[in-house]
Amino acid sequence: MPDLLPFNVSGAFTRMGDQAYFFRSFVRNLFDRDFEWEEFLRQSYQIGYKSIGICALTGFILGIVLTLQSTPTLKDFGAETFIPGMVAISIIREIGPVITALICAGKTASRIGAELGSMNVTEQIDAMEVSGANPIKFLVVTRILACMIMIPMLTILADAMALLGGYAASALSAEITLQLYFTKAISNLEFSDIIPAVIKTILFGFSIGFVGCYKGFHSTRGTESVGQAANSAVVTASIWIVIIDAIVVQVTGSILYA
Amino acid sequence: MEHVIEIKELKKSFGENDVLKGIGLNVSRGENVVIMGRSGEGKSVTIKCIAGLLTPDSGSLKVMGDEVKELAEDGLKKMRRKLGFVFQGAALYDSMTVRENLAFPLKKVLKMKDREEIERTCREVLEAVGLNDTLEKLPSELSGGMRKRVGLARTLIVKPEIILYDEPTTGLDSITSKEISNLILEMRKKYKTTSVIITHDLSCAQITGDRILILKDGVFAAEGTYEELENSSDEFVRSFFK
Numbered sequence: 335m336p337d338l339l340p341f342n343v344s345g346a347f348t349r350m351g352d353q354a355y356f357f358r359s360f361v362r363n364l365f366d367r368d369f370e371w372e373e374f375l376r377q378s379y380q381i382g383y384k385s386i387g388i389c390a391l392t393g394f395i396l397g398i399v400l401t402l403q404s405t406p407t408l409k410d411f412g413a414e415t416f417i418p419g420m421v422a423i424s425i426i427r428e429i430g431p432v433i434t435a436l437i438c439a440g441k442t443a444s445r446i447g448a449e450l451g452s453m454n455v456t457e458q459i460d461a462m463e464v465s466g467a468n469p470i471k472f473l474v475v476t477r478i479l480a481c482m483i484m485i486p487m488l489t490i491l492a493d494a495m496a497l498l499g500g501y502a503a504s505a506l507s508a509e510i511t512l513q514l515y516f517t518k519a520i521s522n523l524e525f526s527d528i529i530p531a532v533i534k535t536i537l538f539g540f541s542i543g544f545v546g547c548y549k550g551f552h553s554t555r556g557t558e559s560v561g562q563a564a565n566s567a568v569v570t571a572s573i574w575i576v577i578i579d580a581i582v583v584q585v586t587g588s589i590l591y592a
Numbered sequence: 593m594e595h596v597i598e599i600k601e602l603k604k605s606f607g608e609n610d611v612l613k614g615i616g617l618n619v620s621r622g623e624n625v626v627i628m629g630r631s632g633e634g635k636s637v638t639i640k641c642i643a644g645l646l647t648p649d650s651g652s653l654k655v656m657g658d659e660v661k662e663l664a665e666d667g668l669k670k671m672r673r674k675l676g677f678v679f680q681g682a683a684l685y686d687s688m689t690v691r692e693n694l695a696f697p698l699k700k701v702l703k704m705k706d707r708e709e710i711e712r713t714c715r716e717v718l719e720a721v722g723l724n725d726t727l728e729k730l731p732s733e734l735s736g737g738m739r740k741r742v743g744l745a746r747t748l749i750v751k752p753e754i755i756l757y758d759e760p761t762t763g764l765d766s767i768t769s770k771e772i773s774n775l776i777l778e779m780r781k782k783y784k785t786t787s788v789i790i791t792h793d794l795s796c797a798q799i800t801g802d803r804i805l806i807l808k809d810g811v812f813a814a815e816g817t818y819e820e821l822e823n824s825s826d827e828f829v830r831s832f833f834k
């Protein structure tokens with residue numbers, strides 16, 4: 335392409351084209367007959383099980399912090415009884431999904447980017463392709479689907495731990511049983527709180543898997559590009575997450591509250 | 593004579609870097625063709641074009657009668673089932689053990705299901721490349737030469753009709769290297785394999801090559817048998833054989 339356009343513009347369009355093409359190959363291979371169960375389970379283990387600790391801990395601490403910080407303000411209004419409900423809504427609608435996704439962007443997108451990037455650089459992906467096996471089916475479909483399933487599960491875990499943290503913090507200052515706390519928390523929740531959260535987390539999972547795989551597959555030659563792939567996977571996935579968050583909130587908001 | 597590989601006026605460049613400037617090559621069924629040339633001349637690029645891993649800029653490249661760049665996904669897949677590629681850097685899947693590496697093409701390409709058959713085939717082919725007792729190991733636990741041989745085994749295991757070898761003996765001791773060269777000949781005897789072999793190793797070129805081509809400045813500068821090129825009048829060509 336001639337230099338009529340500034341480099342970034344034409345570069346950005348090329349990348350968008352590449353991504354669309356990559357997405358198309360993902361979708362085409364998604365519905366292929368023999369699914370790679372073994373690799374899918376291995377990835378689910380890597381993505382889900384290995385992040386349980388960090389997601390649970392972060393959720394728990396956020397629950398405590400959120401409760402401790404909002405208690406004085408609500409007390410001034412004599413509205414302490416709303417604390418469990420308020421914590422539950424903010425955790426389940428926003429904080430739980432976004433924080434879990436950002437943690438996974440840092441942990442999983444970078445791992446996938448680096449792994450596939452080094453497979454690309456050392457010609458393992460070429461080797462797979464030339465052997466007649468299908469690298470998109472084996473490497474990409476399994477990873478993206480594992481992300482789309484495991485990241486919502488991690489979000490549920492983080493949400494539950496955050497409520498538990500909220501309870502722990504509430505129990506410090508007021509007499510309240512776990513059962514009462516959870517009843518209060520849940521009774522405030524509505525269907526319209528949960529639906530956007532679920533849609534969001536699945537899309538977050540998709541973008542983490544997709545960006546990691548895309549960056550890995552498109553790393554250039556040379557070992558330093560592996561680091562670059564991992565790094566830009568984290569950055570890009572994080573940006574996607576906040577953008578998706580804003581869009582889903584807008585769209586579901588206008589549908590559910592119309 | 594039937595040509596399984598037919599290349600005409602093939603050109604490939606990367607940006608400003610013109611690597612292949614119109615090469616031509618015909619390979620008949622069962623023939624072993626050796627390509628030599630200095631580092632960076634485009635030998636690997638040539639065979640990557642044959643395998644459809646790189647798309648040439650212009651020219652024609654037919655494998656078993658089909659123009660490679662015109663093949664749709666399915667056609668390319670079909671062609672690749674008959675084609676083997678031994679990578680310069682072995683390209684072993686490094687999250688898998690040697691056994692899993694070898695079983696991968698059996699399961700995914702040949703759709704072999706029987707566990708015992710897979711196991712037996714893996715052992716046989718490992719033995720053929722002179723490796724035993726490495727089935728459980730990860731690629732990172734192997735030496736460079738061992739990795740190379742596992743890579744070779746992984747290609748041979750599906751018994752392709754055409755095999756493209758990218759420096760199959762580089763980095764191996766002279767005894768192993770001769771064994772590998774003989775294995776390449778044996779593959780042809782047993783399975784009528786056609787081979788394109790890139791090598792810097794003179795003994796490998798001498799043992800395996802029916803015909804040797806020398807790639808220089810993006811074209812084939814010389815062609816002939818080992819003896820012919822060894823006694824060539826061209827100083828540059830002769831210099832490869834010292």
Ligand SMILES: Nc1ncnc2c1ncn2[C@@H]1O[C@H](COP(=O)(O)OP(=O)(O)OP(=O)(O)O)[C@@H](O)[C@H]1O
Nearest residue numbers: 606609611629630631632633634635636637638680
């Ligand atoms: N994917 C690629 N992108 C850009 N340039 C490339 C690519 N692959 C190869 N090249 C360039 O093409 C030229 C030929 O590379 P090639 O790997 O074919 O060399 P070679 O003849 O196999 O050398 P060696 O004997 O060292 O393996 C080099 O200048 C290299 O920089």
Ligand SMILES: [Mg+2]
Nearest residue numbers: 635636680758
């Ligand atoms: Mg090379």
